[in-house]
Amino acid sequence: MKLVTNEAPIDRVIRVVLGIALAGVALAGAVTAPWVYAIWVVAAILIVTGIVGFCPLYALLRVGTKSTAR
Numbered sequence: 001m002k003l004v005t006n007e008a009p010i011d012r013v014i015r016v017v018l019g020i021a022l023a024g025v026a027l028a029g030a031v032t033a034p035w036v037y038a039i040w041v042v043a044a045i046l047i048v049t050g051i052v053g054f055c056p057l058y059a060l061l062r063v064g065t066k067s068t069a070r
Contacts, residue, residue: 005053006064015050019043 007015022043026036049055058064 003052003054006058006066007049007053007055008065008067011065012050012053015046019046019050022046 020043022039025031026039026043031039055064
């Protein structure tokens with residue numbers, strides 16, 4: 001399966017910013033276990049998918065925010 005970019009640039013920026021914000025919440029100690037672990041996982045997923053530009057859930061659902069027009 002080829003990993004084709006399926007996220008628009010604004011989607012990628014929002015994901016990275018949200019991931020960093022969630023990581024900051026977890027680091028600040030605003031939440032306690034077990035929620036802190038869930039927040040770390042979601043933050044990591046958001047940051048990685050934002051950097052890479054590929055969302056596996058988008059691929060599974062056959063949707064995307066990236067324009068196909070060239």
